[in-house]
Amino acid sequence: MTDEQHHRHIRSFVRREGKLTTGQSNAIEQLWPTHGVDLSNSLLAFDTLFARSAPTVLEIGFGNGLSLADMAEQHPELNFFGVEVHRPGVGSLLVQVKQRGLENVRVSQDDAVQVLEQQVPEGSLHRVQIFFPDPWHKKRHHKRRLLQAEFVAALVQRLAPGGTIHVATDWEHYAEHILEVLAANTDLENTSTHEHGYVDKPAYRPDTKYEARGIRLGHGVWDLVFKKN
Ligand SMILES: C[S@@+](CC[C@H](N)C(=O)[O-])C[C@H]1O[C@@H](n2cnc3c(N)ncnc32)[C@H](O)[C@@H]1O
Secondary structure: OOHHHHHHOOOOOOOOOOOOOHHHHHHHHHHHHHHEEOOOOOOOOHHHHOOOOOOEEEEEOOOOOHHHHHHHHHOOOOEEEEEOOOHHHHHHHHHHHHHHOOOOEEEEOOOHHHHHHHHOOOOOEEEEEEEOOOOOOOHHHHHHOOOOHHHHHHHHHHEEEEEEEEEEEOOHHHHHHHHHHHHHOOOEEEOOOOOOOOEOOOOOOOOOHHHHHHHHOOOOOEEEEEEEO
């Protein structure tokens, strides 16, 4: 096994067996055939998946999906492809999709590392957003962090020219690590106009559940937006 293959087996998440509410399991049952994306070895055609041609935003780790649903409602001109391994989160997003009648959302319940590698075509994304990724703050767990050079390179390959990567975190040391990893990718340019390298929270990003939790705990919030040349 090469180092690269070994690295791919280290997951950025622990599958938690959360219980689904009746509403969530009904929403999954009803909407999965039209809104769900199963893991496969074939590349997705977003125009077919969304039944129209529009810029596509990939959100990795959307949690309970409320902020993703808000964005999808506020930006009907964009397609939103959400990937989240936590099944109750997927159910919660689909409840919102159903209640709000959102037509521009599709969802995968698999590991984003695999989904990206196997299903997302090169140059197909307008934006990738990763809000409050698990910080894995213990040093021995740093290898589980999603934002690593290899994964960023895979993301950049899937971005269209001019496309952006937007990451937000409430962990200062992870923010510094993410800044370093994004800045080291020569195909990316930092959009920040501040010397510290972070951006002011873009107006399009709603508050998220984990953000609120971080703020309650006295954490700061750091947003990073890099653009593909
Ligand atoms: C700390 S939570 C943040 C959730 C949400 N973005 C928020 O701000 O409230 C991180 C989420 O990322 C998901 N996640 C972690 N690694 C993932 C991966 N490789 N693929 C898909 N989802 C992942 C976890 O299941 C978890 O729900």
